[in-house]
Amino acid sequence: MRIVVCLKQIIDPELPSSQFKIDPGSKRQQPNGHPLVISPYDENALELALQLRDQTAGHVTVLSVGQSSAVSALRKGVAMGADEAALISDPALEGSDAFGIAAALAQGIQKLGPPDLVLCGCESGDWADRIIGPILAEALGIPCVTYVARAEKHNGHVRAQRVVEEGYEIWEVTPPLLLTILSHESNVPRYPKVKDIMTASRRPISTWSLSDIGLDTGHVGNAVTRVEIQELTLPTRESRCEFLEGEPGGQVASLITKLREKKVI
Amino acid sequence: MGGIFVFAKVENGVPSRSTLELLGGAQKIAAGLEEPVTAGLLGQGDAALLYAYGVETVYRVDHPLLKEYQADLHLLALERIGRTAEPRVILLPGDSLGRDLAGRLAFRLQTGIVTEVIDIDVHPSEKSLRFTRQAYGGKAIAAIVPKAFPVVATLKPRTFDPAARAGDRTGTEIPVEAPLDGAQAGTRLVERVQEETTGVKLEDAQVVISGGRGLGGPEGFDLLVELARVLKGAVGSSRAATDAGWVPSSMQVGQTGKTVSPDLYIAVGISGATQHVAGISGAKTIVAINTDPEASIFKVAHLGIVGDYKAILPPLIARCRELVGG
Ligand SMILES: Cc1cc2nc3c(=O)[nH]c(=O)nc-3n(C[C@H](O)[C@H](O)[C@H](O)COP(=O)(O)OP(=O)(O)OC[C@H]3O[C@@H](n4cnc5c(N)ncnc54)[C@H](O)[C@@H]3O)c2cc1C
Ligand SMILES: Cc1cc2nc3c(=O)[nH]c(=O)nc-3n(C[C@H](O)[C@H](O)[C@H](O)COP(=O)(O)OP(=O)(O)OC[C@H]3O[C@@H](n4cnc5c(N)ncnc54)[C@H](O)[C@@H]3O)c2cc1C
Numbered sequence: 001m002r003i004v005v006c007l008k009q010i011i012d013p014e015l016p017s018s019q020f021k022i023d024p025g026s027k028r029q030q031p032n033g034h035p036l037v038i039s040p041y042d043e044n045a046l047e048l049a050l051q052l053r054d055q056t057a058g059h060v061t062v063l064s065v066g067q068s069s070a071v072s073a074l075r076k077g078v079a080m081g082a083d084e085a086a087l088i089s090d091p092a093l094e095g096s097d098a099f100g101i102a103a104a105l106a107q108g109i110q111k112l113g114p115p116d117l118v119l120c121g122c123e124s125g126d127w128a129d130r131i132i133g134p135i136l137a138e139a140l141g142i143p144c145v146t147y148v149a150r151a152e153k154h155n156g157h158v159r160a161q162r163v164v165e166e167g168y169e170i171w172e173v174t175p176p177l178l179l180t181i182l183s184h185e186s187n188v189p190r191y192p193k194v195k196d197i198m199t200a201s202r203r204p205i206s207t208w209s210l211s212d213i214g215l216d217t218g219h220v221g222n223a224v225t226r227v228e229i230q231e232l233t234l235p236t237r238e239s240r241c242e243f244l245e246g247e248p249g250g251q252v253a254s255l256i257t258k259l260r261e262k263k264v265i
Numbered sequence: 266m267g268g269i270f271v272f273a274k275v276e277n278g279v280p281s282r283s284t285l286e287l288l289g290g291a292q293k294i295a296a297g298l299e300e301p302v303t304a305g306l307l308g309q310g311d312a313a314l315l316y317a318y319g320v321e322t323v324y325r326v327d328h329p330l331l332k333e334y335q336a337d338l339h340l341l342a343l344e345r346i347g348r349t350a351e352p353r354v355i356l357l358p359g360d361s362l363g364r365d366l367a368g369r370l371a372f373r374l375q376t377g378i379v380t381e382v383i384d385i386d387v388h389p390s391e392k393s394l395r396f397t398r399q400a401y402g403g404k405a406i407a408a409i410v411p412k413a414f415p416v417v418a419t420l421k422p423r424t425f426d427p428a429a430r431a432g433d434r435t436g437t438e439i440p441v442e443a444p445l446d447g448a449q450a451g452t453r454l455v456e457r458v459q460e461e462t463t464g465v466k467l468e469d470a471q472v473v474i475s476g477g478r479g480l481g482g483p484e485g486f487d488l489l490v491e492l493a494r495v496l497k498g499a500v501g502s503s504r505a506a507t508d509a510g511w512v513p514s515s516m517q518v519g520q521t522g523k524t525v526s527p528d529l530y531i532a533v534g535i536s537g538a539t540q541h542v543a544g545i546s547g548a549k550t551i552v553a554i555n556t557d558p559e560a561s562i563f564k565v566a567h568l569g570i571v572g573d574y575k576a577i578l579p580p581l582i583a584r585c586r587e588l589v590g591g
Contacts, residue, residue, distance in 0.1 A: 013402050016561065017539060020404040029401055041521075098368070098378070122364075123521060126401055129380050131368030138372040143337065143451025146365045149514050159455065163514040164361040165468065165523070167460035171452045182521065185510030226377030226413035230395065233406050241553070241569045248576040255552065256584050258568055264472070264529040264550050265496060265585065 001058035001153070001175070003049040003117045004109050005082070006132070008039040009066050009073035013125030020234075027232040029126070038073045041121030043080075043189035045181035048151060049119055050081045050190070055153065059083050061112055065093060065104045071205050079192035079200035086112065090210040095222030098131050103220060105132070106139035107213040116175040117158065122147050122182045133180035142176045149184040268303045269295055270352035270415070271320070272343065275310030280318065282468075283358035288318045288428035290356055290385055290420050294394065295319075297387030300353060305346040307331045307339065312438050319431035324350050326443045335450045336365050344373050345443040352415045354394065359419035367419045377413040381421045402520060403539035423468060423524040423547050460513045462490055465499040467516065472498030473527045473548070475518050477541075478505035479534020479555065480574065486512055488578040489533060495585045501525065503535045519544035533574045537562025554578075 012035045021030040038046075049060045061084040062077035064070045074085035088104045096104075109115060118140065120133035130146075137144035151160040154172065160179055162169045181187065192200070210217055218224065244254040259265045269291040274281040280288070291302045301321040306312060308331050312323040326342040343366065347355060355370070357363040359381050371378035384397035393410065396418060400407045467473065474489045474496075486500065493500045501518040502511070518525055520540040526547030533554045535541060542565050545551065553566035554574050563569045570577055 013540070014538065017404050020401065022405060027407075029405070099372070128400070128402070128520065129368075129378075130364050131371070131378060131380060134365070134368035135372045138369050144365075144369070145336075145452055147361060162361070165515065167458045167513070167515050169457045170455040172455050173452045177451070182514060183504065183508045184514065185508060188508065226371075226411070227379055227416070228410050228412055229407055230410050231408040232400065233408075235399075235403070235406050237564065239564045241563045241566045243558075243563075243569045243571065248572055249580055251570045251572060252577060252580045252584055255568060255570065255581065256588070259529065259550070259552075260588075262550050265588065 001052060001056065001116045002113070003053060003058060003060045003119065004112060004115045005042065005046045005049045005060060005062050005077070006105055006118070006120045006136070007042045007046065007062050007064045007073050007077055008121070008124050009036050009064060009070040010039045010124060010126045011035070012037050013040065022232050022234065027229045036069055036072065038076060039121050039125045041123065041181055041183060044183045044187040045119040045121055046077055046080055046082065047187040047189045048181055049117070051187070052117070052151070052153065061086065063105065063108050063112070064088070065101050065108070068207070071207070074205050075200045075203065076192065078203055079196040080190055081196075085203070086206045086208060088208050088213060092210055092217040093220050095225065096220045097225040097227060098129050098135055099226065100220035100224065102132055102135040102139055104210070104213065104215060105136050107215040108208065109140060111208070111213050114176065118142070118176070118178040120178065120180045122180040133178055137178040140176070140178065142178055143173050144178045144180070145171050145173065146180045147182050148179045149182045150186045151179055267300045268322070268350065268352040269298065269300055269354045269356065270347070270350055271302065271304045271356045272358075273304040273306055273315055275306070275314050278311070278314070280314055282427065283360060283422060285318070285427035286422065286425045287356045287358060287420060288320070289425040292319060292428050293425070294354070294385050294387050297389065298353070298392055298394075303350055303352060305343065305350070307342050312436065316434045316436040317430050317432070318428045319434065321436050322350075323436060323438045324441050325438060326441050328443060328445050330445045330447060333454065334362070335454065336452060337450050338445050340366050340369055340373070341445060341449060342443045343370055346441050347374055347415065349439070349441050355415050355417045357417065357419045359421045363419035367417050371417040374415065374417070375413070376415055376417060377411045378417040379409045379411065380419045382418050383421050383424050385418070399543060403543040421524060423526040460515050462500050462516070463493045463498065465493075465497060467499040467501055467518070467523055467525060470499035470525070471527050472496040472529045473501050473518070473525050474498055474531045474533065475501035475503065475535060476506055476533045477503035477535030478509070480506065480511070483511040485534070485574065488574070488582065492578060492582050492585065495582060495589060498527070498529075503541050532562050532566070533578070535562055536560050537565060
């Protein structure tokens with residue numbers, strides 16, 4: 001099974017709000033030297049890919065669109081166990097919206113050769129548009145199942161558990177297909193071994209420009225975005241917490257009184 | 266042609282809750298844009314139910330293959346309707362359906378898309394649209410303007426007020442032909458499984474009690490279920506608790522999980538990451554129980570108890586039980 005996992009490198013999304021600053025010019029988060037990580041659900045996607053590969057045979061490629069810094073995300077992917085990695089990086093990609101990014105991913109995947117399975121995170125840790133996976137599936141002309149908690153091979157098909165409001169659904173799909181992956185106890189990302197981190201750090205990572213993947217610059221960049229980010233601001237938050245003091249019995253008694261005053265119980 | 270198009274669903278003789286929220290969003294901008302509200306229906310739901318909320322035109326694809334949800338077939342029908350109606354805005358729910366279809370629809374219509382919208386405004390003189398959404402896990406708010414039309418927008422669930430009935434109105438129904446064929450379905454449903462712990466739907470519950478990593482294990486949730494039963498509420502969780510496999514994913518509250526808007530939200534052993542808080546902005550009263558007085562959850566809570574949940578919950582359950590006379 002040939003699997004491609006799309007990895008996005010982002011600023012650590014678990015940083016506390018107090019350290020979050022906006023760059024008003026670019027309308028993006030100020031990097032300020034904060035750690036760069038693989039967007040969390042992409043690591044779950046990679047873990048699933050490695051498990052599927054290890055069950056039988058196969059080949060896992062990690063693919064990213066980004067700046068040269070994203071090489072470190074791909075190296076981590078290799079250290080976790082990916083067989084191959086490629087970065088698509090080109091100044092023309094700057095300012096691209098989801099359609100530009102998805103077009104680049106689609107061309108990169110074509111260059112790698114036809115996959116059986118493409119995995120994306122269900123949503124990124126920064127913009128969380130939730131659309132790269134579905135748009136990429138359209139661009140590749142393959143079926144797509146979103147918000148998948150687990151997936152397995154089943155008689156030449158893939159069975160995917162899609163989380164919905166009421167519970168979950170099991171969908172069966174014949175490859176090639178694309179899944180967007182949710183975190184689940186079955187896909188907790190493995191920690192790479194020190195030895196594998198060392199080996200990965202010496203691995204050359206292919207870096208492709210738009211011309212390397214055969215994508216015209218007219219499909220990407222700020223000039224062709226279909227929406228525009230007009231403004232990025234900090235939400236207003238006022239702290240208003242009333243702490244209930246005392247021993248547990250007293251705290252509970254105060255809580256009950258307050259909740260009855262508010263008529264919520 | 267213009268118009269604000271809502272992808273509608275009627276179930277058991279009423280528009281679904283998410284449809285009413287979409288209609289609420291549509292009503293908010295219809296006057297400013299001076300454009301009508303239109304809707305799409307798949308299957309046989311009664312269009313009059315939508316006219317009563319001010320919908321002027323209903324586009325319908327009625328086909329036996331649309332009875333059960335299947336992404337590719339629903340998308341083909343929706344694409345057909347979109348091309349026929351040629352609206353200015355297409356509103357879809359930001360739930361599992363919108364997450365499945367919105368991006369693909371925008372791709373096919375070669376147009377712009379904004380997801381998880383929490384507010385929409387119309388510029389009074391220019392009549393241009395502006396969407397508001399969260400970004401960076403709720404740490405920032407983005408204002409987004411469309412450059413291509415029809416713009417597809419998904420509305421974050423439980424964020425827009427449901428539409429009010431507009432009184433007795435009639436409208437026009439336009440049948441739309443969609444030549445569907447089972448072979449166009451790239452995925453096949455094997456099984457659909459419902460998960461519920463207290464019999465009350467999390468999204469609808471007036472009381473929600475959620476647990477996080479601080480519960481230390483799945484057993485901690487037994488106390489939450491007990492309290493929820495007494496208060497006729499539902500149990501939710503943080504991502505850390507679902508990731509650990511303590512509770513099913515459908516119980517997760519937050520950016521990836523569900524948005525809830527109860528009168529009372531009790532967060533137990535949850536640190537209050539912005540991605541969790543993104544799911545509870547509609548809660549009227551938030552109570553936090555956490556051992557760490559510095560936990561971020563106390564920045565959004567109205568009432569806070571610094572303490573171990575194992576010491577707090579048993580007396581709380583006992584007192585609530587006395588109150589409800591159980
Ligand atoms: C007008 C406009 C200009 C923008 N300019 C920039 C810009 O200059 N720089 C910038 O960083 N962002 C920019 N953005 C944001 C960027 O376009 C979004 O990040 C993009 O739409 C992808 O969406 P998402 O990150 O929300 O991913 P989602 O739609 O939430 O998809 C998630 C999944 O898709 C995959 N994925 C997403 N992005 C990548 C990637 N780059 N490489 C590999 N896999 C990926 C991953 O598997 C990820 O988990 C811009 C957005 C707009 C609207
Ligand atoms: C893209 C993305 C999407 C996300 N979506 C979601 C989402 O939908 N929902 C969500 O919840 N998170 C989401 N997250 C994760 C989020 O950032 C946090 O990691 C997560 O919410 C932490 O869960 P937690 O509060 O249970 O755990 P922790 O942060 O570990 O907090 C546990 C808390 O329990 C307290 N505690 C410990 N022992 C006790 C005790 N005995 N009694 C009382 N308190 C105790 C601790 O003081 C601590 O504050 C998302 C993250 C990303 C990047």
